[in-house]
Structures are given as structure tokens and as C-alpha cells.
Amino acid sequence: MTGVPASAAGGSSGAQGPRGSAAAADAAAPEASLSASGPAGPVSGSAPAPPAGPEDGGRPARGGKIAAAAVNQASLWNVANLLTMLRLVLVPGFVALMLAGGGDDPAWRSLAWAAFAIAMITDLFDGHLARTYNLVTDFGKIADPIADKAIMGAALICLSILGDLPWWVTIVILGRELGVTLLRFLVIRYGVIPASRGGKLKTLTQGVAVGMYVLALTGWLASLRFWVMAAAVLLTVATGLDYVRQAIVLRRRGIAERAAVSEGKEA
Incomplete structure (x- = not known):
């Protein structure tokens, strides 16, 4: 038998009375609830409802903030940041090795060169790994340039204190580095000055030249390091002037674009 006559169905419901109607409504309510919310599992052909969150009036999952904080905390201790921290730690050790034994002991100078070389090599890798x-983290953005300038500045100052390098060379190189950093902050509202190939060549030449001065070299190697340092100073000045030019162009372009936007709004 595939169906029930309408009269029979009606008679049955009528015989039940109000209590029967209420029981039927109560029996249908859980089924409607199951089909709408699906607590026992997703209904075929419909996507499961997303978990309630703050935006839809629900309570956030317990421990959600703690889990997010743990992820952010773990991201700080990545390989790139660890290499940057290593360079920062090497700075005081390098200074101690450079000045040990009056700064004239070839053995101590060789150890100082090893610390300097490790710092320069990690400088080549941490930025590449981060990108x-x-x-990339906020800590790395701040600590990486500080670590670079700290190891180079420590080496230049130690060499000048020991009389191996004229003070004017140290002043030119460090003045350029600090000046370019300040210049970038001044024009950051208009855009970012990208690192050029000349700047990378300058960094490499500076590292080789300073490393040769850290070692206690004699003979033709001592003469060669003079010319390498001369090339490093020339690149330092040339790239510094190029950064000034880029900053001026970037500022003028930014001012012109802002003026054009203002005129468009007024029109």
C-alpha cells in the first residue's frame, strides 16, 4: 500500500485532538532543527556551518588567542633572525679579539678576522632566507641593518684606534652609512629607496678591504689592501651621492602626485 486516503489521515489527526497535534509538532521540531543546524553531522548536499566567532555573535574558541600568540612568538625564532642575533653577539667578541694583546698579536687578529668573516657571511644569507x-619579521627589519652597521663600525673604529686605518676613512664610511639610513627615513612617506647593484658592490668591497686590514698582512698583500680600501671609499662616496639623488627625485615625484590628487578632489 503506497498511500493513505486523505479522509483517513484527516480522521486520524482529528481523533488525536490538541494533544495529538502538539505531539506531532514536538516530533517535527527536532527533525527541522537537525536539518537546519546538523549537530549530528553535515546534511548531504549542504556545507557545514562555520564555527561561531566574534563577528557572528558567538564566543571565540577557548585558547584561540593563546594559540595565535604562540605562532607569532615562534615566528621570531626563525633561521634568518637567529643569524642576525649571531652577528649582534659577535660584535663584542670581535672587539675583544681585536684589542687583545695590544692589537698587534697575529694570532688574536686571525681570530678576530674569523669572527668578522662569519658576521659578513651571515649578512649575505639572512636577508635572502627571510625573503x-x-x-620577514618586524624584529628582522630593525635588527638586520643595526647588526650590519655594528660589525662594520666596530671593525673600522678598532682599526683606527690601533693606527692601522686613518680616522677620516672611518668617518667617511660610517657617515655615509648613517646618512643614507637617515635619508631613507626622511623620504619614507614618499616611497622606498631600493638597494642598487652599486650599493651591494660597495658592501662587498668594504667587507673585503676591512677584512684585509683586520689580518696582520705584510709585503705585497699589505699594499694591495690599500688599493682595495681606496676602491671601497670611492664606491662609498659614489653610492651615497646616488642615494641623495634618488631621494630628491622620489620626494619631488611624491609631492607632485599629492598635488595632482588634491587638484582632482577640488575639481
């Missing part, structure tokens, strides 16, 4: 594997 390649998406490890």
Missing part, C-alpha cells in the same frame, strides 16, 4: 621563505 625566500617568508621569514
